[in-house]
Amino acid sequence: MGTERVYSDWVLYRRILRWARPYWGHIFGIFVLSLLATPLALLAPVPLKIAVDSVLGDQPLPDFLGSVLPESVQNSSTALLAFTAILLVLVELLSQLQALATNGLKIYTSEQLTLSFRAWLFHHSQRLSMAYHDSRGSADANYRIQYDAAAIPSVAVGGVIPFVSAGLMFVLMMVIIARVDLTLGLIAITVTPILVVLTWAYRRRLRQRYRDVKALESSALSVVQEVLSSVRVVKAFGQEHREEIRFRVKAGQGMRARVRVSLIDSSFGMAIGLVTAVGTGLVLFVGVRGVQSGTLTLGSLLLVMTYLVELYGPLYTVTKQVTSLQSGLASAERAFTLLDEARDVPERHDAIRLSRARGAVAFQDVSFGYDRGRPVLEHATFEVQPGQRVGIAGRTGAGKTTLMNLLTRFYDPTAGAILLDGVDLKDYRLADLRAQFAIVLQDPVLFSTTIAENVAYGKPDASRAEIVAAAKAAGIHEFVMTLPEDYDAEVGERGMTLSGGERQRVSLARAFLKDAPILILDEPTSSVDVKTEQLIFDAMERLMSGRTTFMIAHRLSTLDSCDLRLTVEAGTVAARPADRPSIIATNA
Numbered sequence: 021m022g023t024e025r026v027y028s029d030w031v032l033y034r035r036i037l038r039w040a041r042p043y044w045g046h047i048f049g050i051f052v053l054s055l056l057a058t059p060l061a062l063l064a065p066v067p068l069k070i071a072v073d074s075v076l077g078d079q080p081l082p083d084f085l086g087s088v089l090p091e092s093v094q095n096s097s098t099a100l101l102a103f104t105a106i107l108l109v110l111v112e113l114l115s116q117l118q119a120l121a122t123n124g125l126k127i128y129t130s131e132q133l134t135l136s137f138r139a140w141l142f143h144h145s146q147r148l149s150m151a152y153h154d155s156r157g158s159a160d161a162n163y164r165i166q167y168d169a170a171a172i173p174s175v176a177v178g179g180v181i182p183f184v185s186a187g188l189m190f191v192l193m194m195v196i197i198a199r200v201d202l203t204l205g206l207i208a209i210t211v212t213p214i215l216v217v218l219t220w221a222y223r224r225r226l227r228q229r230y231r232d233v234k235a236l237e238s239s240a241l242s243v244v245q246e247v248l249s250s251v252r253v254v255k256a257f258g259q260e261h262r263e264e265i266r267f268r269v270k271a272g273q274g275m276r277a278r279v280r281v282s283l284i285d286s287s288f289g290m291a292i293g294l295v296t297a298v299g300t301g302l303v304l305f306v307g308v309r310g311v312q313s314g315t316l317t318l319g320s321l322l323l324v325m326t327y328l329v330e331l332y333g334p335l336y337t338v339t340k341q342v343t344s345l346q347s348g349l350a351s352a353e354r355a356f357t358l359l360d361e362a363r364d365v366p367e368r369h370d371a372i373r374l375s376r377a378r379g380a381v382a383f384q385d386v387s388f389g390y391d392r393g394r395p396v397l398e399h400a401t402f403e404v405q406p407g408q409r410v411g412i413a414g415r416t417g418a419g420k421t422t423l424m425n426l427l428t429r430f431y432d433p434t435a436g437a438i439l440l441d442g443v444d445l446k447d448y449r450l451a452d453l454r455a456q457f458a459i460v461l462q463d464p465v466l467f468s469t470t471i472a473e474n475v476a477y478g479k480p481d482a483s484r485a486e487i488v489a490a491a492k493a494a495g496i497h498e499f500v501m502t503l504p505e506d507y508d509a510e511v512g513e514r515g516m517t518l519s520g521g522e523r524q525r526v527s528l529a530r531a532f533l534k535d536a537p538i539l540i541l542d543e544p545t546s547s548v549d550v551k552t553e554q555l556i557f558d559a560m561e562r563l564m565s566g567r568t569t570f571m572i573a574h575r576l577s578t579l580d581s582c583d584l585r586l587t588v589e590a591g592t593v594a595a596r597p598a599d600r601p602s603i604i605a606t607n608a
Contacts, residue, residue, distance in 0.1 A: 025357045032352050033175070039137060040176040046129040047177060053122040058188055060115045062196065065326035067108040073319030075101050130173035138169040141358060149365055150430040151390065159242030164358050168234065171351030197328070200320050201310065204303050208328055211299040215292060219342045222288045229281040230350035236274035243267045296332040303328055365432050367450045374452040378441050379406035379537045379568030381427065383593075386436035388426060395591055396422050399436070402595040404584060406537075409569045411579030414588035420572045423588065424540050427570070428457050458536040460560075462543035464527035466515030471500055472507040474515070474526055478534035486533060494529035494559045496522065521556065528559050539564060541571040 027035075040047065066082070073079035075097055081089065093099045145161045153161075198205035247254055247263045254263055307324060310316035381404040389395040396419045404410050412420045425431050426438060429445050438445045445453060458478065466474050475490055476482040482490075487507060491497040499522060503509040515523045531539065541560060561581075573579055587594045 025353065025360065027353050027356065029349060032349050032356070035356060036172055036176050036352060039172065040133055042136070043129050043133055043176075046125060046132075050122060050125050050129065050177060053118060053125065055188065056118045057115070057122075058192055060111060060118060062192060063107075063111045064115070065323055067104045067111070068326065069319045069323045070104045070107075071101065072322060073317060075104060077317075077319065079317060079319060126177055130177055133173040133176060134170050137172045137355070138165050141165045141169055141355060144359055144361075147363060148361055149363055150425065152361060154390075157242055157246075159245045160238050161358065162245065163234070163238040163241050164354050167237075168351035168355045171348035172355070174348040175345060175352055197324055200324050201307070201316055204307055204310075204324050207302050207306060208299055208332075210302075211295050211332075214295050218288065218291050218295070222284065223342055223346060226281065226284060226288075226346040227350055229277070229284060230347045231353070233274060233277045233281055234350060234354060236270070236277050240267060240270040240274050243270050292336055296336065299332065300325075300328060365429055365450065368446065371449040372443065372447050372452075374440075374448050374456065377456045377537050379456075380404065380439075380441050381538070381568065382439040382442075383423075383426075384437045384439065386426065386433045386438060388422060388431065388433045388435075390431075395434075397426075397433075397588075397593065398591045400593040401436075402584075402586060402593060404568060404570075406568055407566060408584055409564060409571065409582040410584045410586060411582035412570060412572045412586045412588060413576060413579060418588040419591060419593075420588050421542060423586070423593070424459075424542065424570060424572070428459070428540070429453055456536055457538050457540060458531035458534045459540045460524070460527050460531050460542065464515070464523045466511050466518070466523055466526060468511065468513045470505075470508045470510055471503075471526060474511060475507075475529045475533055477530055478536075482533055487529075490529040490533035491526075493532045493562055494525045495555050496525040496529055499525075524556055525559060528556065528563060532563055537567055539567045539569040541569065543572055 070081065070085070074081050081094060081100075089103070093103055141161075142165055145165065194205055194209060197208060243263070243266055247267070254260060304325065307316060307321045311318055311321050383400045383402050386397060386400045387395055388397045400423070412423060414420050422431075426433055427445075429450065432446065440448070440453070440456070467477070471491075472484070472487050475487050479486070484507070488497060491500060491507075500506050500509070511517055511523075511526070515526070518526065569582075571579060571582060579585060583597065585596050587596075
């Protein structure tokens with residue numbers, strides 16, 4: 021899987037906030053709504069104090085109420101009690117409305133951020149090199165797109181705002197408690213240094229644990245994806261139980277890692293609870309002694325104890341947020357690691373535009389290896405004229421497909437140059453270059469959409485008439501018209517509702533419709549019967565007309581119609597014209 025990059029908290033916060041820039045207005049709105057929770061929390065215990073001190077007792081109302089309530093209400097215990105009950109309901113109503121608005125905006129912003137970030141990860145993943153996908157597989161990228169991307173809003177929205185709002189509430193609570201009784205305020209704040217030390221100790225430990233959890237969960241997902249995408253082979257060999265055991269082993273490792281990290285997190289919560297409980301006990305002890313000595317009223321003590329819960333709430337929020345964010349930051353690390361993967365075939369900033377190539381191809385002393393020190397091709401040199409048919413033969417694994425991967429620039433050569441119409445492939449815009457090729461593979465790739473959409477995959481804006489014409493050229497139209505929904509029939513995942521020959525002819529129709537000047541045929545008839553093979557050959561003959569064509573085949577008879585024959589063996593490419601006495605291209 022490779023080594024994951026490690027980023028500091030500051031780097032991650034900075035990059036996440038940069039990504040969230042289009043939603044800064046939403047985040048600011050959430051922040052403002054969150055701040056409203058502070059005055060509402062400060063008002064929450066006031067009705068209780070009024071009921072105890074001013075309705076049951078004979079203490080005066082708080083100054084801010086005494087100046088606004090009519091004398092008739094202040095002098096009537098019944099009216100004052102009714103006002104207290106109404107105030108309690110009003111404060112609760114406002115608190116619920118504030119929570120509803122905050123959560124609604126937070127959910128909307130979080131979902132928008134997640135969608136935006138997932139889309140960008142998917143965009144970047146598609147543009148990573150084939151070397152990356154071949155070495156990493158697709159399950160790891162899937163996990164990062166589906167699960168790790170969801171951590172971005174938890175950090176952008178849930179990472180900063182709770183700190184600020186909780187910090188503000190903590191300061192206001194401390195001011196109020198200190199004004200009621202300075203001694204109780206000082207006792208209450210003594211737990212803060214202990215919580216800071218605990219938070220720092222747990223933070224780093226949790227980050228590494230969360231990294232391990234996500235790597236193991238990604239590994240389990242790769243088993244699921246691999247097995248379900250190859251379920252026919254699994255069933256054919258009766259290996260369902262074996263694959264289930266393999267999944268259980270991988271998933272079990274992830275489960276145990278998540279249990280361990282949950283225990284660490286829970287132990288941290290327990291430590292915070294104990295520390296705040298000690299602080300609460302000390303305040304209660306000193307406060308009761310103050311009531312007994314007459315230096316503090318019972319209502320004031322109840323007010324302080326209520327505010328103390330509100331005071332330790334923000335402290336608990338901040339300390340727990342620091343540790344709970346480690347899961348989000350670990351996911352953000354993995355997501356940014358994917359985004360920081362550089363393309364192995366980068367596009368030059370001054371790349372040349374290409375509308376339609378003539379089809380002249382030249383390999384000039386080209387060498388390539390997937391791994392350093394293990395060359396697959398060495399010093400390949402040959403030329404192909406526009407419209408020529410090139411047959412490529414060789415043993416399995418000799419490098420035939422690698423030649424085509426280099427031509428389509430899925431990889432760049434480690435030495436030498438490949439020219440198209442006399443220009444190095446690296447000088448063209450990548451999208452323009454790829455548009456010059458139509459590819460028909462040995463195992464045709466269809467998508468779980470309709471036949472029409474599969475035919476038009478290379479030309480999405482094609483009309484129905486163009487689609488039908490391509491299907492007729494590929495010899496698939498008559499079959500399609502026998503289906504109840506004809507061209508709107510769904511082909512199923514990977515086209516499995518069609519036979520191998522039908523899938524191949526849909527793939528040929530796709531190539532007809534794209535009308536690219538260069539055609540690559542990679543063993544297109546190796547897995548079909550003789551009758552279907554002849555139908556495909558007839559369609560290919562029509563498709564190759566006027567196009568530069570590269571045809572890979574094991575059976576040499578398949579290459580009889582080619583103008584040039586390339587033989588790939590042990591990393592070398594020998595080129596000779598088919599059935600002609602002179603050599604046009606040679607291997608250097």
